[in-house]
Amino acid sequence: MKQLIIIGGGPAGISASIYAARKKMDFLLITKDVGGQVIKAGNIENYLGYAMVDGITFVEKMMEHMRKMEVEPIIDEVVDIKKIDGGFEVITASGQAYSTKTILFCTGAEHRRLNIPGEREYTGRGVSYCYTCDAPFFKNKSVAVVGGGNSGFEAVEQLLSYAKNIYLLEISDNFRADEILREKVLKSEKVIPLLKHRVLEAKGDGLFLKSIVVENLETKQKYELEVEGLFVEIGLEPNTKLAEKLGVLLTSRGEIIIDCNNRTSERGIYAAGDCTNIFAKQIITAAGEGAKALLSIYHDLTYGISSWI
CATH class of the missing domain: 3.50.50.60 (FAD/NAD(P)-binding domain)
Known part of the structure; x- marks a missing residue:
């Protein structure tokens, strides 16, 4: 023993x-x-x-x-x-x-998963939980990152070297990442911050992710964002x-x-x-x-x- x-x-x-x-x-x-x-x-x-x-x-x-x-x-x-x-x-x-x-x-x-329609279907085909592994695949493409903590901001920081633009979605009314990370990320013109937003669905053509459906939690408006990458960083x-x-x-x-x-x-x-x-x-x-x-x-x-x- x-x-x-x-x-x-x-x-x-x-x-x-x-x-x-x-x-x-x-x-x-x-x-x-x-x-x-x-x-x-x-x-x-x-x-x-x-x-x-x-x-x-x-x-x-x-x-x-x-x-x-x-x-x-x-x-x-x-x-x-x-x-x-x-x-x-x-x-x-x-x-x-x-x-x-x-x-x-x-x-x-x-x-953690978002547990939304399309997430499982497009995992590895646009939906990712590893920005270190997958960021280089999104050169000159539009992507979204879900999560306003350190991991979300670290994902955005790495994607800045590759992506054309990056939607940064956070369900609450403020970002929780360390100040030094927030300064570094939010000053980039590539980053489009979307507070009080959540992702409702991942949509694609059957092969790859093409867009996500999001909801503005303040206005209750639902709309589509054309992205080829969805990085989930929610804990x-x-x-x-x-x-x-x-x-x-x-x-x-x-x-x-x-x-x-x-x-x-x-x-x-x-x-x-x-x-x-x-x-x-x-x-x-x-x-x-x-x-x-x-x-x-x-x-x-x-x-x-x-x-x-």
Whole structure:
């Protein structure tokens, strides 16, 4: 039986694995891929020690650190977890089963969908959730970005190098992105800001996206915008189904509730990063939470614990 299994290989999981290796723990890191959302992050400007680094380079640096600590992630998907005597049994898509005393969920989150007609049909054919991957395909084309937070503005910033013009839609009456991003983006003549607007439908010719139907929430007017790209940046949906199955308490948004030591409501189960109810969903906070969670697990396994969340 392992001391710990870490599920998820984003910044939280990688950070936890490096600390686990330093503590000489008997553990496994199981993940579908290494890097998580960071691999799609574009340029990263707010991580300590890096004035500017792109997501792919940053993931390569994290992998280099893991190799130095002799951490070998198991590239597989955890599909089920069962409580057993003294811990848990973790089952993967490849049919492997591993037993462990504790579990650390670092499962991150996926992009939220608009859930509108045409969205699924034209995903990958105009509708995108990865501006880093897809921005170059929209050279000299009209596009729309949905979301007035940092991720939406970062998408617009990258699209400025390619698109002919960019509609920036936000459902509320103000943009929430950092001031420095707002200044950089909104001064461009290519950007057409549309506050209090929502997208109702994605329309195309059966092959590719050709337009979106939008609604002005103030006037209730509905009209069509001719765009060939729709970038959806409206937040993240936490990957917490396995935690929920184990009885772990979640918020109304589906996030794992943790205490200040990353413990969940279930003994032996911990969580860190974007899958939890921490306020700031940032790369640097995920990495810090992963380290903190590991130190908490190590302490609890070594010295025991008198109380739980």
